[in-house]
């Protein structure tokens with residue numbers, strides 16, 4: 001809101017309440033969408049590393065214009081469609097080592113909370129009933145558009161443009177007002193719920209307000225989303241939430257930068273990828289994609305190229321190989337930990353934290369066992385699952401470890417043929433590889 005870094009002060013000591021706008025489950029997520037979910041995960045892990053208890057809520061938008069349209073086009077039940085894409089989305093989160101939020105809220109399971117919120121907006125006359133639905137009158141909202149720096153006195157050419165306000169797909173009658181409830185209509189088929197003010201379904205914006213406040217209360221510490229959600233989505237969330245409760249909705253907004261995918265043509269032959277599964281089908285791992293994301297600050301705009309992620313994967317594998325060679329039993333370097341905390345606590349500066357890891361690797365003043373202990377500790381925040389890639393034994397030759405790393409990546413990518421082939425190579429060289437508790441272990445054959 002202030003467009004600047006602020007000192008974080010929690011509502012309740014040692015606790016963080018956080019809401020993340022989740023996916024609209026009508027299609028396979030674009031890899032750019034996952035950047036925001038990695039950011040959410042890094043925020044949570046950073047607070048947990050600082051001994052905060054984080055209550056994280058992420059919604060699943062399983063009813064809105066897009067989901068309904070798609071289910072009608074495919075002639076399947078809305079829930080059949082949304083379940084399919086929700087499952088795909090969670091597979092993506094798992095492959096990126098993203099911790100599952102404790103609270104996953106599906107819009108269709110919170111309709112009564114949405115109806116209550118709409119009713120309170122009608123009661124205090126911020127919302128009015130029109131032909132197509134219930135609308136919020138933005139003239140009745142204090143500081144409407146502050147988050148997006150909207151200047152409502154201008155008719156056009158402000159930051160986001162008047163055009164976008166009038167083009168909001170919910171605005172049918174009065175171009176500036178937005179719908180919180182859409183009355184039942186033919187295009188929605190059998191998707192509607194009863195309500196005292198008229199059967200219908202919620203607008204997208206009200207969904208997030210109702211679900212976040214139902215779990216976290218009227219005021220939360222942190223609300224996140226991609227920067228494309230600042231207007232109109234988050235702007236409208238603030239308007240309707242604060243109008244209903246009279247309390248500040250969110251203390252800190254965190255928005256992730258945009259990710260471009262190189263080239264409009266998403267052809268595989270050109271090594272351009274737009275979906276996570278396409279990445280998995282290539283020889284780079286989703287974890288390498290995560291590592292690559294860590295190397296850019298979350299607010300910067302980044303450009304995805306296969307080559308960039310491939311280079312990140314090489315760096316990541318080198319790190320994993322180094323750490324796996326180092327003996328266990330070390331202690332965490334206090335100096336490096338102090339710097340690490342300073343960086344991650346400075347607006348989640350992961351690029352500096354990653355650079356610090358490489359400084360540590362080169363530092364001859366720190367013993368190898370201590371390097372290992374320190375990097376594995378930092379990985380609680382990075383979430384690269386390094387401990388899974390790291391083997392227990394130090395007596396395994398480098399080329400065998402490289403084969404085992406490659407096999408692990410093939411396994412993560414579900415490329416079983418390649419994984420089997422690599423296993424054979426490892427066995428032919430006189431070693432066994434076994435998988436246990438999400439980690440693998442190499443042993444010399446007797």
Ligand SMILES: [Zn+2]
Nearest residue numbers: 021022208233
């Ligand atoms: Zn939202």
